[in-house]
Amino acid sequence: MSTRESQNHGIRRLYATALELGPLLLFFIANSRWGIYVGTGVFIAASAFSLPCYRWLEGRWPVMPLVGAFFVLVFGGLTIWLRDETFIKLKPTIVNSLFGIILGGGLLILRRPLLKPIFGVAFRLTDDGWRKLTLRWSLFFFVLAAVNEVMWRSFSTETWIASKMFLSFPLTLVFAFLQVPLLKRHWDGEESPFG
Template structure:
């Protein structure tokens, strides 16, 4: 297979993976608008349970972060429906993002290891300095996402909070990832740097 065809297939896989991450949120948003937060949460749970195995087929591996996020969707979504208390599903993004931030930050402070490397080492080949910097940035960004969620669910209506997941947090995550390209380019470990010319 040519390099161009391989790159095209890789691009399509990333597009499909993004759609699988955004799809449950979109269905959550629509279902909440039509039937309310509790039915919307049920739709969110089912959509997430379907999306994760599809992600596994697409990527040929279980994606660590979406898998952890999906687990919390099932737990906190289930509590939301069972106890008829929307606080649980609203707290889920705060807890998950803080968990990721603490794990990544704790890995650097306590273990002296950038824990992003075992997660994304098959996709990126970076120097030790590059992994360290990338891990610090993502750890801090997860705390930013947690703070945004706290502001949105505590100060705005439920519809606005759900919309913020799609139209604020998700786009910010994509934008943040895009702005890491110069770091990936600068600290790539090897001559086959795929980020050359993509700043």
């Protein structure tokens, strides 16, 4: 990959990350100003807006944000319609558990690492590397589901929302960073971009 291609890829990745985090950040801000129901409406609108932007930027529909946005629409819609914040609080538990089950089930039942078709464009790993990475992410999604359960059942709505930005998101970044040695070790083909 040339320097220009690498820079363009880095810029696109930055925009894609902003599109993934933007709806959550707007939810956080709107909730702090106008409450959970307005915040949830903003979350739904921002999620719906970010998907076509992501499609235009990356040239494909993003699988995980697409599933997440579907559940934001369903559970956010139920939250607003029934005036019950429990639904939006359950959404991260259900989505993370679903991702964990799909990834783990792919390994156990299909004997396939289902992260490969999703991230195969970005990462070139050996089959063993894909299996290990998929297993780790599967287990981590269950950790995120458990964290969400503890936070929404044990703390105030404001603390639960803050935990999305200041606990779950940093945990995910740290976990992703900790996978770099595995990516280096199992990189397949040309020189690894991880050094």
